[in-house]
Amino acid sequence: MTAALNSVMVRVPGKINLQLSVGPKEADGFHGLVTVFQAISIFDEVTLTRNIEGSGIAISISGDQTHGVPTDSSNLAYRAAALMCEIHSITPDLLINIKKSIPVAGGMAGGSADAAATILAVDALFTLGLSRDEMQAVASQLGSDVPFMLVGGTAVGRGRGDEVTSALSRGTYHWVLALSTVGLSTPAVYGECDRLRAGMDVVAPHANDQLLQALLAQDAVSLGKNLVNDLQSAACSLRPALRLVLDVGGEYGALGSIVSGSGPTVAFLVEDEDQALDLAVALTSSGVVGSVARAYGPVHGAKVIEFS
Numbered sequence: 001m002t003a004a005l006n007s008v009m010v011r012v013p014g015k016i017n018l019q020l021s022v023g024p025k026e027a028d029g030f031h032g033l034v035t036v037f038q039a040i041s042i043f044d045e046v047t048l049t050r051n052i053e054g055s056g057i058a059i060s061i062s063g064d065q066t067h068g069v070p071t072d073s074s075n076l077a078y079r080a081a082a083l084m085c086e087i088h089s090i091t092p093d094l095l096i097n098i099k100k101s102i103p104v105a106g107g108m109a110g111g112s113a114d115a116a117a118t119i120l121a122v123d124a125l126f127t128l129g130l131s132r133d134e135m136q137a138v139a140s141q142l143g144s145d146v147p148f149m150l151v152g153g154t155a156v157g158r159g160r161g162d163e164v165t166s167a168l169s170r171g172t173y174h175w176v177l178a179l180s181t182v183g184l185s186t187p188a189v190y191g192e193c194d195r196l197r198a199g200m201d202v203v204a205p206h207a208n209d210q211l212l213q214a215l216l217a218q219d220a221v222s223l224g225k226n227l228v229n230d231l232q233s234a235a236c237s238l239r240p241a242l243r244l245v246l247d248v249g250g251e252y253g254a255l256g257s258i259v260s261g262s263g264p265t266v267a268f269l270v271e272d273e274d275q276a277l278d279l280a281v282a283l284t285s286s287g288v289v290g291s292v293a294r295a296y297g298p299v300h301g302a303k304v305i306e307f308s
């Protein structure tokens with residue numbers, strides 16, 4: 001007989017949206033999307049441990065991005081653990097530690113990543129043996145970006161962004177990320193997008209074929225030209241300083257510059273690690289960014305890396 005596991009650690013990446021095309025607001029308050037996600041090499045580590053003291057779910061946060069992360073039931077990882085335990089009739093006595101490196105409220109799906117990691121960790125800890133589809137179904141109840149974080153790589157998201165299909169992508173892309181010290185609220189950015197588009201005829205979004213072709217052909221120059229985010233104007237409207245950040249990338253020869261998701265993280269596509277380093281130095285000395293990170297993608301989605 002196999003001994004029960006006591007603890008499981010899952011590593012999960014952040015994401016950027018290479019395309020984020022936003023349709024009109026639907027009756028449920030959400031917007032129909034077509035988005036192309038890429039998982040990139042900035043990772044959180046979520047560790048689930050059985051709480052033998054039996055006092056419910058408790059969350060602790062460690063790492064370099066702890067500011068503003070809730071440790072109560074509003075944390076998406078808490079909700080993921082509670083939902084998984086409810087569905088599978090497990091007594092929810094769990095300690096969750098989140099070692100955070102993905103920026104908080106940064107448009108990189110950090111909270112969604114932690115929720116996806118928690119779903120996978122509960123599955124492993126209690127040897128539930130769930131299929132990918134069963135985990136995806138739980139994930140989409142928690143948030144639009146959660147299903148992608150289980151899959152990772154490069155994928156097209158439709159519906160709310162939660163109907164995920166893997167996309168073919170060759171090669172590795174290098175990114176420089178300009179991080180802000182203060183996040184942006186996703187609902188506020190969607191609301192600003194609606195306000196800016198009031199009275200306009202907003203059509204249903206569709207996938208950008210040139211962008212998908214660029215990924216297939218490993219053509220970073222074409223990818224850079226085809227990056228598109230319908231939320232970018234709204235994020236810049238709420239945070240005008242983002243325009244200055246985007247300009248610095250252009251001046252230093254980035255292949256493409258884009259606000260990630262609902263922002264305020266700005267992602268710059270560059271040719272290689274050398275250019276990434278040059279741009280990171282330029283951004284740091286420009287004084288217009290909070291901090292700078294380098295990353296590559298695509299990388300794997302949520303993955304169990306340790307258990308005991």
Ligand code: C5P
Pocket residue numbers: 029030031032033142143144145159160161186187188190
């Ligand atoms: O699904 P998630 O909880 O990440 O969404 C956060 C907020 O972003 C929603 O409450 C909604 O305001 C907005 N949103 C949207 N349309 C989507 C996804 C998110 O309007 N497809």
